[in-house]
Amino acid sequence: MIKIKSIVIIGLLLGIAGFSFFIVSKGERLLCAKVIKGTMKDSVTGNIQILAEQTFQLKSHAQGVVQFVAIKPLSKAIPVVKGQILVQLDISDLNRSLKKALMEKNHFEQRINEGSIFANTLEIEKEELNASTALFNAEKITLAELKRKKNIVTRLEIEVEQEKISDSEKLINHSIRIEDLKAQIKKMTIRSPIDGQLINSNVSGGELISFGYNLGTIISNERLIEASLDEDDFVGIKEGLTAAVSLFSRGNQIIEAKVSRLSPTVNASTGRRLLYLEPLQSTQMVQPGMSGRVEIIKSKKEDRLLLPSKSLIGNSVFVVREGKAFIRSVKIGARNLKSIEILEGLKVGDIVVYETPHILNDGQKVKPILTNHIH
Numbered sequence: 124m125i126k127i128k129s130i131v132i133i134g135l136l137l138g139i140a141g142f143s144f145f146i147v148s149k150g151e152r153l154l155c156a157k158v159i160k161g162t163m164k165d166s167v168t169g170n171i172q173i174l175a176e177q178t179f180q181l182k183s184h185a186q187g188v189v190q191f192v193a194i195k196p197l198s199k200a201i202p203v204v205k206g207q208i209l210v211q212l213d214i215s216d217l218n219r220s221l222k223k224a225l226m227e228k229n230h231f232e233q234r235i236n237e238g239s240i241f242a243n244t245l246e247i248e249k250e251e252l253n254a255s256t257a258l259f260n261a262e263k264i265t266l267a268e269l270k271r272k273k274n275i276v277t278r279l280e281i282e283v284e285q286e287k288i289s290d291s292e293k294l295i296n297h298s299i300r301i302e303d304l305k306a307q308i309k310k311m312t313i314r315s316p317i318d319g320q321l322i323n324s325n326v327s328g329g330e331l332i333s334f335g336y337n338l339g340t341i342i343s344n345e346r347l348i349e350a351s352l353d354e355d356d357f358v359g360i361k362e363g364l365t366a367a368v369s370l371f372s373r374g375n376q377i378i379e380a381k382v383s384r385l386s387p388t389v390n391a392s393t394g395r396r397l398l399y400l401e402p403l404q405s406t407q408m409v410q411p412g413m414s415g416r417v418e419i420i421k422s423k424k425e426d427r428l429l430l431p432s433k434s435l436i437g438n439s440v441f442v443v444r445e446g447k448a449f450i451r452s453v454k455i456g457a458r459n460l461k462s463i464e465i466l467e468g469l470k471v472g473d474i475v476v477y478e479t480p481h482i483l484n485d486g487q488k489v490k491p492i493l494t495n496h497i498h
Contacts, residue, residue, distance in 0.1 A: 150446055150488035154478035156431050157493065158471055163427040163464045165457030166420045167360070169352040171368055171400070173413040175342035177317060183336040184310040187212030189326050194339075200322040203315040203341065210326065210338050212311035221304040228297035235294075241286050245279040252276050319343040346409055348380055348400035350417045354389050357396055359421040361385075366400055370415035379403040382419065418460060427456070428465040434477040435463055441476040441483050442469070443491045448476055450485045 191211040194201055203209065252272045259269045315321070324339040326332060348368055352360070360382065368378040379402070386397035400417065402409075434440045438455060441448040453468030469475070474491055476483065483489070 150490040152490045152492055153448075153476050153483075154494055155443055155474050155476050155489075155491040156434070158428055158430055158465065158469045158473040158475060160426055160471055161429050163424040163429060163457050163462065164420050164459050165359070165422045165424065165464075166418050166459040167352060167356040168416060168418050168460050169350045169356065171348050171350045171415050171417045173370070173406075173409055173411050174347045174349050175319075175411045176345040176347045177319070177343035179316055179341045181209065181313055181338040181341060183210075183212070183313065183332050183334060183338055185212065185307065186333050187214075187311055187331070189213075189328050189330045189332060192324055192326055192328055192338075193321055194324045195327055196324050198324065200320045202319075203321050204318050205315055207315045208312055209315055209321060209341075210313040212313075212332070214308050214311045217304055217308050217311065221301065221308065224297065224301045224304055228294070228301065231290075231293060231297060235290055239283060239286055241279060241282045245276065245283055248272070248276045248279055313338060315341060317341065317343050342411060346402055346406040346411070347383075348378075348402060348417070350398050350400055350419070351395045352398065352419075354394050354396050357385075357398075360398065360419065364419055364421060366417050366419040368400065368402075368415060368417045370409070370413050372413055373409075373415075378406065378409070380417075422457070424457060424464065428469060428471065429462050430465055430469070430475055431477040432458060432461055432463050434475045434480060436481050440469070441480045443474040443476060443489060446488055446490070448480075448483050448485075448487050448489045450483075 189210060190213045191208070193203070193207075193209045252275075255264060255269050255272045258264045259266065319341050322340050322342055326336070326338055332338070350366075362382050362384060364382045366380045366382060368380050370376065370378070380400040381403060382398055383401040384399050386399075389396045430440065435453075435455070436450075439450050439452050442451045443449075451468055454466040456464035456466045458464065474493065476489065476491070
């Protein structure tokens, strides 16, 4: 029995060996591509995150009781326009104080318009001084009596001027009080600083809030794309370069963008650096927090020898000639996610393996399957 089993196992091993020899002798079927001439996009890729171009944390500028709020906590976001009232605090007490201040100022102005007692008395005393001067010239009163009249007029003139200064000061104080109350009332009304979305609220009607309380968050309708690249990939990156952004949640949809600014610092712990992209099309339906990938085009080179990036093993490729794959060193130029530029070592029409070339041996038989690979 054991002898029979041994014979069966040996037969299977011989069969597998024979099949493997047959496959090797015929050549393994591998995907290959021809070296072509075309346009090479020298680019780098990185991770991206969608940000709102502007984000505002709404803060209260005064203490008060919430009378109105545009959305309650945990409600869905709503569109808002610049200047729209989002939170209104109770201003009934302030309105009463303002009404009183306006009335007091009005009454004070009326009293000023009615005239001054000091001014009226001064006019009378001036007339008497003129009469006394005539009497003195006629030697009917003494010099002392004339001086007494002059002193009275001088004192009244001073009192009239002081009264004018006091009235002006009081009138200014009334106006300042009114302006202060109006400013306080204005602080009780929180308006949207931009067109955008109110995405959350932290207050409800009737709630007492303090100064500086976080009322909610507003984001702009415009989006900004934050990209993270390895520090080495920043060579040649500058503002104005074009880029193609793809989002994980949007499949094959591409957002065209351009580099708007570069971060001046590098993250020491990750060795990565940030840059920011400005979308060249509407992105209102793209929500902050979405993530994806970006390809930034540093330059385009025409009439270049191109190969699929997957063909490369270090600085070498496998070239198929007469049914066999031979390793060949090449000099590489620009590269991107899909393609590499060949500067030396290949010519147009050479067939190169791009499917798992790392498993091949130099001189191994292969059966090339040419594909219309887009570089």
